[in-house]
Amino acid sequence: MYQSIENLSIQRHFVNLGSRQVHYRMSGSGPVLILLHQSPTSSAEMATVIENLSDEFTVIAPDTPGFGLSDFIDGIEPDISQYAQALKEFLDALEINKACFYGFHTGAIIATEIARLYPELCNAVVVNGLVVLEPEEEADILKHYTKWFEPTSEGSQMSWIWSRIRDQLIFFPWFKKELGNKMSIDLPNPEFLQPYILDLLRSNEASQTAYQAAFLYPSRKRIRELEVPTFLINHEGDPIADHPRRLSNLPNNVVLELLPDPVAVEERSREIFNEYSLNKDYIYNDTSDRLRSGQGFAPTSHGSIYYSVEGNNVENTVLFLHDLGQSSKAEIFHSIGIKDSLKLYIDLPGHGETGPTHLTNYSPQSIVSMLIETLNYLGISKFSVISIGASVPIALRLSEQTSLTIDHLVLIDPWCLSELEKEKYIENYVPDITPSQYGEHLMRSWYFARDSELFFPWFEAKSSTALNRPPDIKAESVHKKAVEILKAGPGLKLVAKDLIGYDIREDLENFSQKLTIFIWQGNLREIFAERIANQLDDVQINYLPEDKNDWLIEF
Numbered sequence: 001m002y003q004s005i006e007n008l009s010i011q012r013h014f015v016n017l018g019s020r021q022v023h024y025r026m027s028g029s030g031p032v033l034i035l036l037h038q039s040p041t042s043s044a045e046m047a048t049v050i051e052n053l054s055d056e057f058t059v060i061a062p063d064t065p066g067f068g069l070s071d072f073i074d075g076i077e078p079d080i081s082q083y084a085q086a087l088k089e090f091l092d093a094l095e096i097n098k099a100c101f102y103g104f105h106t107g108a109i110i111a112t113e114i115a116r117l118y119p120e121l122c123n124a125v126v127v128n129g130l131v132v133l134e135p136e137e138e139a140d141i142l143k144h145y146t147k148w149f150e151p152t153s154e155g156s157q158m159s160w161i162w163s164r165i166r167d168q169l170i171f172f173p174w175f176k177k178e179l180g181n182k183m184s185i186d187l188p189n190p191e192f193l194q195p196y197i198l199d200l201l202r203s204n205e206a207s208q209t210a211y212q213a214a215f216l217y218p219s220r221k222r223i224r225e226l227e228v229p230t231f232l233i234n235h236e237g238d239p240i241a242d243h244p245r246r247l248s249n250l251p252n253n254v255v256l257e258l259l260p261d262p263v264a265v266e267e268r269s270r271e272i273f274n275e276y277s278l279n280k281d282y283i284y285n286d287t288s289d290r291l292r293s294g295q296g297f298a299p300t301s302h303g304s305i306y307y308s309v310e311g312n313n314v315e316n317t318v319l320f321l322h323d324l325g326q327s328s329k330a331e332i333f334h335s336i337g338i339k340d341s342l343k344l345y346i347d348l349p350g351h352g353e354t355g356p357t358h359l360t361n362y363s364p365q366s367i368v369s370m371l372i373e374t375l376n377y378l379g380i381s382k383f384s385v386i387s388i389g390a391s392v393p394i395a396l397r398l399s400e401q402t403s404l405t406i407d408h409l410v411l412i413d414p415w416c417l418s419e420l421e422k423e424k425y426i427e428n429y430v431p432d433i434t435p436s437q438y439g440e441h442l443m444r445s446w447y448f449a450r451d452s453e454l455f456f457p458w459f460e461a462k463s464s465t466a467l468n469r470p471p472d473i474k475a476e477s478v479h480k481k482a483v484e485i486l487k488a489g490p491g492l493k494l495v496a497k498d499l500i501g502y503d504i505r506e507d508l509e510n511f512s513q514k515l516t517i518f519i520w521q522g523n524l525r526e527i528f529a530e531r532i533a534n535q536l537d538d539v540q541i542n543y544l545p546e547d548k549n550d551w552l553i554e555f
Contacts, residue, residue, distance in 0.1 A: 001048040002195040005303070005356045010050055012297035012304045013286070014069070015093045021294055022090050023069035024062040026284070028054025031123075031277035032099035034091070035061040036107025038129070039211050041199045042068025046104075049266060057100075057273060058282040062090055064106065066207030068199065069295070069353065078212035084113040091121070098123060098279040102269055105129040105240075106214040113217070115228045124229040124276035126269045132219045132243040141215050144175040146208035151479035155446035158482075162439025165196045172239035183239055190435035194489070197442070201483045223247055223254060230254045231272055235265050290378050291342065300373035302366075306353035307374065310343040316555075317342045317380055323389030323413075324499060325430060325448065325492060327352030327484040331477065332388065332412075337552040344383070346374065348391065350495035351488050362498040364393040372401065384408040384555055389525075390415045390499050392532075396507040408555045412518045412544070413525040416504060416532050425500045428459045434490040442486065449481035456524040469522030469546045508535040517541045518553070 010027045025043045027050050035046050043050075043061035050059045065086055066072035076082050087110060091099070100123045103111030108127040115125045133141065149157040149164075168174040169188065171181045223230075230253060234241040244256050259265050290296055295308040308328055318341050320333050328345035329352065347354035349367050359366045371394070375381065382405040387395035392414040399406045417425060431444040451458040453471040472478075485492070515536060517529045521543050533539045544551050 002045055003047040003051075004191075005358060006044075006047050007051045008301075008303065008358065009054060010047060011299060014288075014294070014296050015090065016288065016294070017089050017093055020065070020071035020073060021069075022062050022065070022071070022093075024060055024090075025050055026058070026060045027051060028057055028059050030057045030281050031273075031279050032096050032282045033057040033059050033273055033277070034087075034096075034099050034101045034111075035059060036087070036101065036103035036110050037061065037064065037067070038105035038107055039064070039214065040067060040203045040207065041196060042202065044068065044195065044199065052266065053270065053273075056270070057277065058284070060094070060096075062087070064110070064210055066210060067203050069202070072204070072206055076209055078209050078216055080109050080113045080213045080217050081117065083110050083210060083213060084117050087114055088118060088121070095285070096282065097121065100124050100126075100273045100277055102126045102273075103128065105131070106210050109214045109217045109219075112219075112222065112226070112230070115230060116222055116225050119227045122228040123278060124231070124272055125226075126231045126233055126272055128233050128265055128269075129238055129240055130219060130223075130232050130234075130244050131214060131217070131240050132246040133215060134246075138215060140176075141173055142212060145173055145215065146205075146211050147175065148205040148208065151475040153473070153475045153478075155443060155450070155478070155482070157479065158442035158446055159439065161197060161200060162193075162442055165193055165200060166439075168196075169193075185237060190437055190439075190441075194435040198483075198487060201486070220247060224249060224251060226251060226254055228253065229272075229276060231268075232256045233259060233265055233268060235259050235261050237261065291344075291380075298374040298377040300370045300377075302349070302359045302370055303357035304354070305349070305370055305374045306347040307378070308345045310345075311341050313340050313342050314380075316340060317344060317383040319375075319380075319383050319385050320345045321385065321387040321391035321394055322346075322348060322351070323391060324496060325351070325452075325485050325488065326388075326481070327487065329480070329484060330388075331472070331480075332548060336386065336548075339554065344378070344380070346371065348394070350491055352484055353487065355487060356489060356491045362495040364397045364499065364502050366498075367394050368397045368401070371398065372403070375404070381405060382407065384410070386410045386412065386553070387414065388412045390496075392416070393499060393502045393504050393507065396504055396511065399511070399513055400507070406513060408516070409513055410516045410518065410553060410555075411529075411532070413520050413523055414517060414528055414532060415500075415525070416528040417500065422501055425457065426497050429457060429500065430492045430496040431459075432490070433486065433488075433492065442482075445485040446478065446482040448485055450478045452481075453478070465524065467522055467524060469520065504532075505535065508532065511536060515539050518544050520544045521546050 014021045042063045046061050053059050063070035101111040108129045111125050115122045149160050151157050232244040297304040322330050327347050349357045384407045385395050431448050433441045453473050455461050455465040
């Protein structure tokens with residue numbers, strides 16, 4: 001089960017495998033236990049299982065290629081053998097040569113194939129939800145199951161996305177909306193559905209190859225070739241609970257068990273892993289170069305911070321702080337040209353892949369405390385900062401830290417609100433994106449993203465607030481921005497309250513470093529920059545071209 005805020009015991013890592021990266025979660029100590037998730041989710045769906053089993057095992061749960069934060073493998077075919085081989089590459093990189101395996105649905109098929117191809121690697125395998133299709137079922141599912149969406153300029157894909165996940169819990173298969181395909185279960189609340197929505201949005205159409213591979217798996221033949229202890233376990237509420245009983249002539253090492261519910265499945269799985277985990281405790285050795293790994297997670301006292309890196313000149317490190325409601329993936333960041341540098345992009349607490357944290361508030365002071373831990377983890381103490389929009393109080397608080405050396409501080413369209421503006425923005429700037437019964441919150445996020453390109457503030461759609469620059473409202477671009485807003489979740493309201501409500505005047509009064517302000521022409525933030533400049537001496541205000549691709553910042 002997903003956790004709204006993951007337990008601090010769960011570590012998040014990336015491992016580089018040639019040109020691709022694999023993201024995985026890890027927790028605990030003891031013999032190795034590998035957990036493999038279903039499609040189209042990620043290892044996040046197994047957070048509670050990871051936490052529960054980490055008291056006896058070193059639990060490692062990778063994201064399948066193309067799902068979660070693991071890179072898709074270009075050219076991979078709908079063949080589970082290729083996914084099993086990709087998993088073997090991952091295990092080799094972590095120097096794991098013996099483990100127990102647990103897989104759910106697509107993960108169950110991959111676990112089965114890993115046991116067939118690499119029996120020497122497996123102590124035992126728990127296969128939870130093996131699919132065994134009849135020929136007519138297979139043809140129907142392959143034709144319809146992996147249907148995908150296309151972002152539109154009206155955001156109509158949002159309705160389809162919500163329906164796609166919701167219907168998967170009403171019908172099996174989800175696309176056959178007939179009485180005979182309706183499942184006899186209570187539909188969960190919208191909060192339960194939301195993380196499934198987010199994981200679907202992290203994947204793409206090409207990623208659905210894993211679905212096809214699972215449905216095409218020749219279970220009847222491959223199961224008979226297994227040599228390791230294999231337990232085909234299902235619970236009674238699973239729509240494919242009867243599928244293993246379609247098998248025949250099973251070898252003695254393959255056992256079928258039907259249990260009453262998911263809790264019983266987890267308890268039985270623990271018994272199996274305890275019986276078959278004969279290998280010694282696993283010692284994890286993290287030898288990665290944290291500043292040359294593409295992307296990663298920095299562990300802190302209040303949760304993991306997601307970061308990504310471009311460039312390699314550590315002597316000219318530039319830290320980017322994104323705007324409220326955005327993330328490190330914001331296109332505006334990657335448009336900024338900075339010569340010969342190492343660019344460090346961070347998803348601020350409460351945003352993007354960092355998501356909700358264990359902070360009790362999101363004041364600039366609290367956020368900075370997590371950033372300091374992140375910088376220490378990365379071995380960075382000297383750098384420049386580029387702050388966009390509402391992240392200005394975080395940048396100012398960072399510049400006050402005596403343990404850090406800020407070479408240059410650059411503010412792009414910084415916010416500096418009056419008391420009346422603060423009240424209005426706290427109330428209205430972030431829409432209510434609490435998951436709603438029919439997915440209305442998805443459209444609220446979409447309009448937040450779209451109208452932010454047309455008006456400032458976006459929630460006042462008037463001729464007087466219309467932006468005078470070309471809007472970036474292409475369907476794909478707006479969709480990506482809306483997804484980043486949804487990752488922040490309803491907690492973004494709290495972040496907005498603490499950031500927008502912060503009074504930067506005292507920080508400005510004590511500010512003594514060199515500061516450069518850039519204004520994006522036509523973006524209607526000039527008045528904020530002027531307020532900051534009026535409080536400081538020797539402040540440069542520069543204007544950026546309308547076209548982001550022409551931006552160049554030189555220190």
